[in-house]
Amino acid sequence: MDLQRLRILREFADRGTIGAVAQALNMTPSAVSQQLKVLGKEAGIALLEQDGRRVRLTDAGRALVLRADEVVSAVDRAAEEMASYRDDAVGSVRIAMFPSGAAVLLPGLMERMSEAGIALISRDEDVRYQEAPALLSDSDVVLTHRDERAPQVVSARVAATFVMREPIDLVVGANHRHAGRTDVTLGELADEDWISVRDGFPIDDVLLSLAAVTGVQPRVTHRINDFRTIEALVARGHGIALIPRYSVCDPNVIRLVLTGVRAARVYEALSRPGAQDRGAVRQLVSALVAEAGAIESLSLPGGFTAGS
Structure with missing residues (x-):
């Protein structure tokens, strides 16, 4: 199965429509549809089915998305490892953060990543907790937050790391x-x-x-x-x-x-399962946890401390 077609399948799983995938990948909708049809032939089974006027993943399609996550992650790790042998290579990693969390953690996080020689590409996204996993279609890590009494996100395609x-x-x-x-x-x-x-x-x-x-x-x-x-x-x-x-x-x-x-509220770092096998992603999540620990260890004015 072609790697690029597996990437397109993942995009469809993330974005939900052919049109959204086409826009994200700078392709035409017909080209996206054609690539997914070819991937179905390569897999030997239908990956999409009609759902009214739209299409959705079949059970086989959803299963292949999980394997596509593993394959793409392995290829990205290999590319990163090869880059590490080039003296001029500089790694980069993308993070989406909720605005108030970015205000607390991003300045120190950028310093930590710079010290590690990794370029951090950040953006703020003000979305509800249940909507945060969708941001992984454009980011390696998503920093999100929830009420501590609320259940943690559960998905075969999302790994959650407690931050603070x-x-x-x-x-x-x-x-x-x-x-x-x-x-x-x-x-x-x-x-x-x-x-x-x-x-x-x-x-x-x-x-x-x-x-x-x-x-x-x-x-x-x-x-x-x-x-x-x-x-x-x-x-x-x-x-x-x-x-x-x-x-x-x-x-x-x-x-x-x-x-x-x-x-x-609880801060969590969301990523794809296996993404932290990439050094840059692993370093980013570790830096988030370290920066959060530094914030929590500070005494606050008026007798407030991080643990109270």
């Missing part, structure tokens, strides 16, 4: 009635206006989890995904919010611990 647990704190304005305290219970906030992120993103998932645990249903009045904007609104007294501990930057907000509950 980040506590989530309550932030209030300096003139808020609880501003002079260090901690508060969720029950004491029943009548507050909350500012949260959009539905399905980890911080909102945490808020829903807390509501389920305590029976207190927060009244969300604004949904904004940018933490800087949320902090600005909180500082001016337009509501209260949950913000991940290492993302709090505005000196005009007061950080409080929610007592009686554990609230945190």
Whole structure:
């Protein structure tokens, strides 16, 4: 079976439509279809079947995608190993990161990768946890996050590596009635206006989890995904919010611990199974974990520490 056709099959599994594959690979849709038909002949079995007006993978097609992942990964490892014998070779690796995680980890991560002689190609992607694996079609590693109570992604085509647990704190304005305290219970906030992120993103998932645990249903009045904007609104007294501990930057907000509950988001590095056999990918994931460890080891102002 032809290697390039196996790559096209993987692209179809990742992107879901012939048109999306054609756009990603700078091919025509008819050329993509033809290559997949030829691959089916090489495999000796149909890899695609009609699904209304579209096509989808057959059981055999899905099975071959898993083998294609292994083959392409092995070829990429071989290419990287051969490159290591060339004195002028510089490795590179691609990462997609959620924005607030990039703000926390990317500066130090770039320094670590530069020291290792590996060029890091990064981009930010603000997607829900369940949508993050799809980003592996364009990236070697995807840094994503989820509520610590949410189940981890389970897929034969995705490997997840734990990177960091980040506590989530309550932030209030300096003139808020609880501003002079260090901690508060969720029950004491029943009548507050909350500012949260959009539905399905980890911080909102945490808020829903807390509501389920305590029976207190927060009244969300604004949904904004940018933490800087949320902090600005909180500082001016337009509501209260949950913000991940290492993302709090505005000196005009007061950080409080929610007592009686554990609230945190978990960072995970997603990759294809076998991808970490490539030195550059393995180095990237190791550097992510190391940088997260360095962040967690820092003491935070106001008596907050990474482990609390």
